[in-house]
Amino acid sequence: QLISTAQVRLNYLNILGDLRTYGGKTFNVTLLLQDRESFITLLVGAKYGISQIINSKLNIINQLTNFNNIRKLELTFECDKVSMVNIYLVDVK
Structure with a gap:
């Protein structure tokens, strides 16, 4: 069974609305x-x-660090869609 273009658009918007x-x-x-x-x-x-x-549907997020704790950030491009990011944090005393 084929569905109409309008139904496809509505389904797509419903999925986006849940995100x-x-x-x-x-x-x-x-x-x-x-x-x-x-x-x-x-x-x-x-x-x-x-x-x-952790879980986008239940809105579970684990904060790894905030921007104030970042001492240095290095970005290395490895290939077209792959990059490596090294994040260095300030020392906690």
């Missing part, structure tokens, strides 16, 4: 931490700093 907006940019990334790789969705924005989205 949460966080006021930042999301990235699908591989997080490297002490020889461990984790595939996560990263959120970068003014309200949440640098955070991991």
Whole structure:
């Protein structure tokens, strides 16, 4: 059974309406931490700093750091769609 163009558009808008907006940019990334790789969705924005989205439907976010704690940031382009970002934090005393 074929559905009309209007029905497709309505379904698409319903899906978009269910998505949460966080006021930042999301990235699908591989997080490297002490020889461990984790595939996560990263959120970068003014309200949440640098955070991991644990569950977007339940709005569960884990803040990894805020911008005040970043000492240095290095960006390395590895290929067309792959970049490596190293984030160095200030020392906590």
